[in-house]
């Protein structure tokens with residue numbers, strides 16, 4: 429069963445429709461669904477799928493020639509028997525073949541050519557430059573190691589520098605797509621889903637575990653998935669990230685761990701890890717810009733390029749959870765898993781609260797607020813914080829987000845506090861106030877009084 433990816437498939441179809449040749453790079457972390465996406469795309473097209481295993485060139489060619497025969501023989505004169513002595517011969521043959529008709533060519537785990545035959549990158553560049561204009565090839569390079577893929581195509585010293593016409597970063601599903609997928613598989617209440625999403629994020633592969641592990645209790649499902657002896661996701665962070673970072677993975681891991689624990693400024697991270705500030709700066713910049721596992725946030729009223737008020741966050745919900753509760757407790761999990769699980773249970777509600785804030789911010793971005801906000805985000809200053817701020821030159825809307833069930837009275841108290849905090853904001857305009865709770869009593873009454881009032885029912889639609 430293949431679910432969604434409508435936008436990505438749409439983009440691929442568009443590129444496919446362009447006359448001539450295109451080179452497209454699809455990248456994203458392991459297991460996000462890159463292979464599934466290209467296979468879905470190839471279904472109704474003339475195309476070849478090659479997985480670049482880390483093996484000998486001759487073995488790869490032996491493996492791939494079958495695919496060439498199967499897919500292309502109907503289009504070749506019967507006396508042509510495909511046979512290739514090298515990767516270069518194969519690519520040249522296919523480029524020539526595609527002079528007459530559109531052909532999709534996929535190399536999955538493209539970065540592995542580095543191990544198979546490093547000189548192939550420059551011969552591919554030569555062949556591509558020479559033949560692409562006369563051909564109709566859609567060449568797709570798929571890669572899991574974000575850092576390595578970027579180096580191959582973006583480093584000026586590399587032969588393939590600048591050859592990619594299109595880039596597609598494949599991300600986990602957003603909250604609503606993930607909900608749609610899970611809901612189509614299993615009966616689950618939205619609260620439990622928010623809890624599971626806080627741990628699994630929008631990774632299709634992990635979401636597919638839900639029907640097997642969820643028995644009307646999300647905490648027990650998380651135990652089975654992360655904390656039990658044979659829990660399938662217990663080693664997952666290591667499996668996915670270790671190869672990405674290579675030999676120096678420990679330092680990257682310590683930084684990600686520190687961030688997951690709420691040490692979010694360079695100083696806090698340096699204090700928390702014992703790494704020198706300069707080293708931390710270098711790793712933070714790599715993790716943010718190169719690997720894209722961290723995002724750098726600033727208070728929504730600040731200029732991101734000028735401000736010194738920055739906070740880092742792990743962009744992938746799954747890794748955020750895994751570093752916070754699994755990696756951080758590795759020793760404990762060996763010695764006393766029961767204790768680790770108890771601590772997890774105590775700390776998890778606040779963790780879900782933070783996830784719910786991010787979901788709420790995405791929800792607000794999709795709302796019709798009566799104006800088009802210039803920015804939507806979080807604001808903080810010296811210990812004070814506002815969960816969601818949306819504003820333009822004339823309008824400001826503030827939200828408090830609570831992963832709790834609130835009575836009308838609670839809600840009014842929260843809104844009053846929010847009005848007081850608003851005094852601290854350096855924004856002009858007419859202000860409105862809102863609340864997004866898990867469950868909110870008396871939404872209509874609050875709305876009649878001019879507040880914006882939502883709960884999970886509205887978010888889940």
Ligand SMILES: Nc1ncnc2c1ncn2[C@@H]1O[C@H](COP(=O)(O)OP(=O)(O)O)[C@@H](O)[C@H]1O
Pocket residue numbers: 429430431432433456457458459460461462463464465572632633634636
């Ligand atoms: N769009 C999707 N719909 C349903 N399942 C998916 C989807 N994308 C990925 N999966 C599941 O996740 C697993 C991992 O996806 P895969 O394409 O192998 O990831 P990658 O190639 O990025 O490492 C697949 O085996 C499949 O079960």
Ligand SMILES: [Mg+2]
Pocket residue numbers: 459462463464536
């Ligand atoms: Mg794959």
